[in-house]
Every structure is written in C-alpha cells, then in structure tokens.
Amino acid sequence: MVTAAGAGTRFGGGVPKQFIRLGGKPVLQWSVDLLAELMPVVVSVPPDFPWRNHWTPPPGVMVVPGGARRQDSVLLALGALDSPRYVLVHDGARPGLTRETILRVMDAVEEHGAAIPGIRVRDTLKLVEDGMVSSTVERGSMWMIQTPQGFVYDDLCRVLASASEVTDESSAMELAGFAVAVVGGDPRNQKLTEPSDLSCFGFPPRLSFGQGLDFHPFGEDRPMVAAGCRLGETGGPVGHSDGDAVLHAASDAVLAAASLGDIGTFYPPSDPVWKDADSSMILRECMERARKAGWELSRLDLTLIGDRPKVAPNREMMIKRLSEILHAPSARIWIKGTSTNTLGDLGQGRGFGCLALAVLES
Secondary structure, eight states, rough: OOOOOOOOOOTOSOGGGGGGGEEEHHHHHHHHHHHHHOOOOOEEEEESSSSGTTTOTTTTEEEOOOOHHHHHHHHHHTTTTTOSEEEEEOOOOOOTTOOOHHHHHHHHHHHSSSSEEEEESSSEEEEEEEEEEEEEOOOOOOOESSOEEEHHHHHHHHHHHOOOOSSSSHHHHHHHTTEEEEOOOOOOOOOOOOOOGGSSSOOOEEEEEEEEEEEEEEETTEEEEEEEEEEEEEEEEOOOSSOHHHHHHHHHHHHHHHOOOOHHHSSSSTGGGGGGHHHHHHHHHHHHHHHTTTTTTEEEEEEESSSSSSSGGGGHHHHHHHHHHHHHHGEEEEEEOOOOOOOOOHTSEEEEEEEEEEEEEO
C-alpha cells in the first residue's frame, strides 16, 4: 500500500507534495507504477482535498480516504486488501523507489516477518539543546530508515489497531515486541519534504513560458483591489469583473504557458456571470485547467505598472494571497512595481496595469 493522505504542510503551497508534478507525472505515481508491477496496490488519499484534480489512479489501483493519523490511514488501506500474507507500506512522497529496494525488503520480510530499508548515517551526529551542542552521538549503529516497510499482514493490522501515535509502522511493531530486520536502502529513495528537495530526484522538468498583460482605469466608486487583496474602498479599477489587473494578467500568463487560450475565451466580458466577480476565482480556475493538462506552476513573476497601488508595503500580503489562490508555494511567486515616470494615464494615476510571466513545468 502507498500512504498519500498527508497534508504536506512543511512543503508549503495548497497542493500536498505527493500530488505535485515531478518529471511529467504526480510524485506518488512514480512509486505506484513500480509497486503495481509486483503486487496489488491500495493508496490512501486526503479525505478533504480534491485529489482527483491532480491525480488519476491507474487501472487496478484501489483508493481509500485516509484518517486523522498515519496509522489510521494505513489501517483503512489495509482493510481494502484481501488479507494477503505479507504487506509493504510505502510513503507516496518517495518517488525515487527502486525495484531492487522492493525485492530486498520482500525477501527479508519472508525470512524475518518484519523488515525495513535503511542507509547508514555517514555524517557526524550532534545532540543539540537550546541551539548548543550537548554531546556527540556515536553514529556507528545509526541508520536513516526509508520505506517500503514490510510486515506480516495480520501482525501489522493487530498492532496498529491498538498503537499510540507513531511516525512509522516499524516503530509500532518494535513497541509491540516484534524484531525488525534492516536491509540496505537507496540514497535515491529519499522523502520529499522541502521544495528544494525536488532537484535531488534527477527528473528534468519540461518547462513552458507564458506572458499576460492587462490594464484597467480607476473609478471613484470602485474598491481598490490588486493581487486578490482589497487595499481600499474607493478609487479602484473599473472592469466587467472586479478589475484586478494583476489576477487577469496572471491568468492569461498561465493559460498561455499551458497553450489553453486566454481569459477572454473562458470569461468573456459579455457573460453576466462574471459581472463584478472576484477575479481570484478566474485565476484559480485557470491554474486548475493547467494542472488538468499536466502542468504545475514553477514560477510566477508579476510587475504592477502605475503610480498606485504601492507594491512594497503590500508585497507580503499579495504573495500570500496569490499562493492561496494558486495552491502553490509562496517561494515560487514574486511581485514588484514600476512607474511610467509620469508618462501617460498610468503615470498620472488614472489606472494601473500588470505584466505577468508564468513558468509551468511538467
């Protein structure tokens, strides 16, 4: 089974890390495809996240909603299996799994009843308390443990049903008195935790670029909105929707990078549905269209053009809001401002515009 029910909060962004795209397909798909060649596979997924927008289960792969804790998710997935003799539990956020690692664990679990892969610690280990080194830890017997972890099916079900909260299945088995064998793991089989980890897996992304450009005049009876943020109650952009030029330019850039058309095609000003609409809905839907086409946001660079609103005092708020709308890490988004040095209507404070560059990867 593959555990993929976590929220991935440390990774950031609105999409759990196991569903972001890596090397052309969702992270969890790499291990699911490999395991499915050798055994029946069941995947636990987040119960409150629209995962189907990001991943389509291959034929024959079972899917169950996860639980509140890791062991709850594992138990729910185990319950979907037809009582096999042995079971392997793998993290969906480890896309570097190899067939060799799987086979080593399978052989060991048949021999010992419980087995896990690991790598010997090579670096010096320090015990740190309050930011200061307390002692040096002897590393000779230290291992970094990976997945898949293998067990006798009935033993694991019984142990997890009464276990306190644990970080992995082998911990629960140890606490219950079971001996757990360790076999050699693989440095490539590391867990995706931070965005910077993506570069470690050796899957070169396919990149596509798109630009967007939008302008709106100001009107005294309109609220000031930019990048999905309400910055004032008057003097804001005039438009069929809320006139948020930042979100409109970003939407066009995303659609262009994914070769899906433009916002005028999907959200024409003649459609009354979008009258005074919140443009965050438009950008969110455009990003969802791109994801369904197999793309993920790699970078969004925005330049707000005009005398107002000012970007610098609102940058952090704007980036946070864009991150929420796009379900993407804030580190992938940047916004800056420029003036026209008093030239034209924008320089005279009669409106504003935005130039957007979106980089999508697959």
